[in-house]
Amino acid sequence: MAQKSDIEWTDATWNPVTGCTKVGPGCDNCYAERFAEHWRGIPGHPYEQGFDLTLWPSRLKQPVLWKKPRMIFVNSMSDLFHKDIDRTFIDAVFDAMELADWHAYQVLTKRSSLMRNYVRKRYHGGPVPRHIWLGVSVEDAAHASRIEHLKQINSDARFISFEPLLGPVGNVDLHGVAWAIVGGESGPRARPMDESWVRQIRDMCGRDDVAFFFKQWGGARPKSGGRLLDGEEWNGFPWQIVPEPIIRALQPEDA
Template structure:
């Protein structure tokens, strides 16, 4: 549990760590790099590096936080990983339900497991449920997400590594877009991001532009900070309307 540098959340909570690659967007995974670095430093919880690992000792951490907090769940893993037992997931969601003063943002690339888990379960009202979309090949995840009854449904189109094309944002409340960072980052073309912003505007969906990443709007490789967050002449920090339970 720690404060987060991620622009669209307050803190991170990782009841599991580690993952494995499932689509092209995973190629330069920041979490894998960080996990191996933490393992080398001897950090608690990263003894297994980036192998999927349950962290039951972290389950109750949100209960100890009294200040209403927006948590990104599993910044260092995927909550719906294929090795995640459903009974452990039940424990995670029990904590979420019992801490309604917090909001929990959950993001997955494993939409089929997400769908399976919620077939006979309800999504707590304080959960923002999202899927990652990296290009046109992965936008099928949106169709599964839109049919799950969640208070907030969102897309993380990051890293945006290819044109997404036309997208149906029915029942989607929020879209985050960002380029890839790191020395092996793949460039994001400005027209891809601009086209997504246009569609959000046309379909009345909140739009958040997170970053250009390593490659700037001008196609020059430099630090992420130097490239900034300006798209179409402004920063886009829109968020969906959420009514606290």
């Protein structure tokens, strides 16, 4: 587990699974694949196997050992709902999240129907625990159906990552979504993001009462284009769904 994260919208990452395969244009220039493949074949390195799908049962116990409450991005280097991950291992990941319930977990997928079907079965149609946040990645209008799958999950902690945003998403109903993150692509083959696409999402978030976070314009490096939209930073965060242990942990000790 990484004890800190450079990702602006989380505190730490936890990767009980690494590696993945591509499912759409948002995967074309995958940063995780680029990073992992750099280390392929290096004996003893955590990514000696490159970006091959790999399960790490030894990492399942990590969250319960981490006593300070954190926001934890689950599988920043994979997708928990990859079709080749056995349901029993997904069960084990959810068991670990439920056990260490003083953290908040951000689970993000492009395989939205598989996530919907899994959580419906696991919780028998009842609500997902509030400290487990479920999200989908949406890169353009062609993949906006993932949002509908997300909204079919019984949860107050739904979020969307529009990153990399590769095209307009159209007029989408975001009611019932707590948080939206928007970011442009970064890396040596980064594709540009149009300002109008970002403004459309920002305005829909305002209309539908969704916290809006603008992460970056992207470019050769993540910070290349900065993160100002219309001259200001947009740091919306869904405080209404943040677990109380994390809120307490953020308060000064003498508060």
